[in-house]
Amino acid sequence: MPKSSRKTLLRAFARLKKYRLRTLAVLLCAAAGVFAQLAAPILAGRAIDSMVVGETGVPAAVLSALFFYGAAAAVGALAGWASQAISVGICTKMARDLRDEAAAKLRTLPLAYLDSHPAGDILSRITVDVETFSDGLLMAFTQFFSGILTILGTLGFMLATNLSIGLTVALVTPLSLFSATFISRRSYRFFRAQSEARGSLTGCVSEFIEGADLVDAFAYEKEAAARFAELDGNFCKASVKATFVASLTNPVTRFVNGVVFAGVTLVGALTPGMSVGTLSWFLSYANQYTKPFNEISGVLAELQNAAACAARVFELLDAEDEPADLADGAVLVPDGSVQFENVSFSYTPEVKLIHDFSLDIPPGTHVAIVGPTGSGKTTLINLLMRFYDVSSGAIKISGQDIRHVTRESLRRAFGMVLQDTWLAPGTIRENIAYGNPNATDEEIRAAAAAAHAESFIRRLPKGYDTVIGDDGGGLSAGQKQLLCIARVMLRLPPMLILDEATSNIDTRTEMRIQNAIAKLTKGRTSFIVAHRLSTIRDADLIIVMRDGTIAELGNHKELLERGGFYAKLYNSQFEQT
């Protein structure tokens, strides 16, 4: 096992400390189970040896052997069940704690981390990886320890009772170990090849199915089928090999088992004075001897997989948190004024985006942020909300540096409506009250009315108690946008950040949204990522973004007169072709 996965496993096992009593119980139960399991064949052998020809009824010695056999079997069953049941408890609890820790980590991770790592990747670390880790751990718990005890116990009993049989088994053991590792190593390689081939086949399948409309539109069927057949052929070749090699394990171990069995029979039968009963328990031992080897090699493979998954979870847990609020962080008392003082910012050190930018925004100003797609319009929002921190300089709200106040009070000062209309799973009522969970029903209703959302909510079968699913199911994009506005209406913060919706909303809803937004922004300092000409024209100040940096600054008239980038953008939209 590689060093890195050993280190990860050590770290994972260290988490067992919390459950040390239970872990001890698992180990004790497993040991008791193995002992009972090994005792049973010996007792059966003794019963066979105690049988007497000619006696009426069952001899007392047979009865006592059978009694102990039954007791051993009962202890074995109970101990086996207890050790497995306790292990299940430990592993699921450990998985839960790890999962909760990872999810709690999401609160303190900087957005830079979340933005730069695909959501699917983080998601699978928190869910799939934790599950795989816990499964591997469970297997290790239930099979690893008892497997080793079984091997040692079997050899010990055999050697102690009859040296030559014990040695026979010990000599054939390497054969069984060798064949098991040989097969598993081979099959691992073939399985990797198979999963690679499957990966590209699945990639091809999903590509052509997601693009089925295009295949249809371009009459590309023949080419698609040829590509599919090629990858399918590769997969089949790899799959036959992997399936076949993996399926060798059983016959080969059965054969090795048979050789051990024959060896034990031979040596036992030739040993003078060996009783039939003793021979019979030797044979049962020989019979179950290879099983723990298979199990252990399976566990080792599983543990490597588990270690890889645990490593990914730990990586997430170890990621650097965003800086905590200052210990003496003040509570922001916003008056609506915002100052940028020599602000510089970049997402990566190599690409400088905003350089030495200063701007004084008096309370109540409407600021429009415009620019082509991908020009960095959301950068300013990220900085204002402290989703990202400036590299140098300072942003001040009512004279207070936003890094010196608590994040909670800073964010409370802003109302935010983004184009991505995220709603929490829950009812409509809960969503409107998202920023103010203690709001009364009247307040919620008033906010919905102010956001022009009341009429559609009332038309829903369950009204305000309609449950919104994971994907906001059932509501149109426009309706979701109205709920987001209502959410902000309830808080009525002194400053606003808005991202205008560009598409996917029908004209009538769009007009409603416009009205709601106009109501919301009245008298408040607002930053609007604007697409709509009317918004841009009516803004007090326009910040023109281009390639991530601030290109121009001014109002509509000034910027048009300047004849720069803004003028070009503006004119191209209305140029006659």
Added chain:
Amino acid sequence: MKLIKYLRKYRVQTILAPLLKLLECFVDLAVPVITANIIDIGVRGGDKSYIFRGCALMVLLGLAGLAVSVTAQYFSAVAAVGFSSELRRATFGHIRSLDYSTRRKLGNSTLITRLTGDINQVQNGLNLFLRLFMRSPFIVFGSVAMAFSINSRIAVIFALVVPVLAVVLFGIMRITSPLYRLAQTKLDAVVGVTRSTLSGMRVIRAFGREDDETARFAGASDMLAKVQTRAGILSALSNPLSGAVINVATIAVLYVGSLEFSVGGITSGSIVALVNYMSQIFIELVKFANLIVVVTRAAVCAGRISSLLDIKPALEYPAESDKRTPSVSDEAVRFEGVSLTYPDAGDESLTDISFTAYSGQTIGIIGGTGSGKTTLVNLIPRFYDATKGEVYIFGIPAKAFGRADLRSVIGVVPQKSLLFTGTIRSNLLWGVSGICSPFEFGDELLWQALERAQAADFVRAKPSGLDEPVEQGGRNFSGGQRQRLTIARALVRAAAARRAGLPFILILDDSTSALDFATEAALRKAIAELHGDVTTFIVSQRVSSVRSADLVLVLDDGRLVGAGRHGELLETCPVYREICESQYGSGGEIGA
């Protein structure tokens, strides 16, 4: 099982694999008897050479068993993999033959799961089935039969153990499998909460609701842990419980064995053999229970695949002899009273649409979301058939063309700009599919299309130019670049059609949304300068994209509420005026 026909090519392997496994069973069943004889004749009878011969026989039989079984494993691997491949190719081919609306109804993720996960399950199930369905029952019943041949009184115990053990194994499975299914739904819930938290991170932080989201997660996470624990503890019963059954039976065998032994009804070697048979029954029944799980799962998957294969495509194409081919004509597209109702939908999606587009014209289509714009243009390449009315392409009903013939005169740029794994060149050459060989199509024509699509600059800047690799879905290109490449792909088709002397219809379905205004304007100019035979449909939500069209169609809730030029519509069509006002402010014209 209708799917069995896909095994036909592998029938030899399919029949031989279980038969060979059966041969191996005889070896397994013979070993305890040989041991018994060694004990009774060799040890107690003092015949040393018998011991040697017996042990040699065991090893030889073991080798024979190994050889037979390895061959069987190979055959079953070949049969299972071959079967799944035949099935996969058939399913893939079948999916391609399905029409647009059937595919929509089934959903992409369903289709992908059928082709990948489901078929894999079937493959594993078949493989295990071929190996075990003969072996396990044969060993179990063979052991019972052998027991009867040794001593019928003791064998009764065997006959009782098999059903009891089966009840224990399957009973626990029955109880735990719904619990595991429940655990899966709880896991889905955890995934759902996490996904929602991740996508709403900014909002959650903006509203300071981190605590509540953490609590929500902890709730779901705890539910999952509880269900998993319950399922785990119950299924942990399986081994100890079935072991207990076997042990009780062993005690009974030894007890009755002792009685029989005292009257000379059985030898001690035979008692050892009986104990060995007992443990073989146990091992095989555990395997068999596992087989049942895998096979049931595989059967469910096979059923799903089979019902997918049963779906008949909804569109029919004319026979080879009756089909018409498109040729240049004055009118490009004509809708006559066209209505469309999607299968299983109550209301009409398009109602009574009539218009004519002449060759070389540019047609703009505008309207809100759900107004039917995409549905309308999808009728042109005949992704669906109109439920009422008729669509004519170049003066001929769309239904009269062969599938490939119709598609070769139409270039579609869909809303979602999708590229395929390969290179820029291989993606552009999709355009010539069905019209000419890719080798006949020179680079200069590809560059021309890229220039027109405003994509030449960034392609030139790539280190390998046209041969720059494209990753799955085109994810190594930005949204705007992808859109321009998909437009270029359609323009390549236009060029190929022109070379073949065919007319052409270009459909841009809201496919410029990721372009900035300046680039979009340049693109519109380039498309307007295309060869005179090309008829262009532009679907958009932006007035600026359609205002210069020869004909603007205004859709509202599936109805054509206005048709004309921009200026006329401003006067006559209230819906169009409303759209303009919402984008340009009151008056509908540009102020400034």
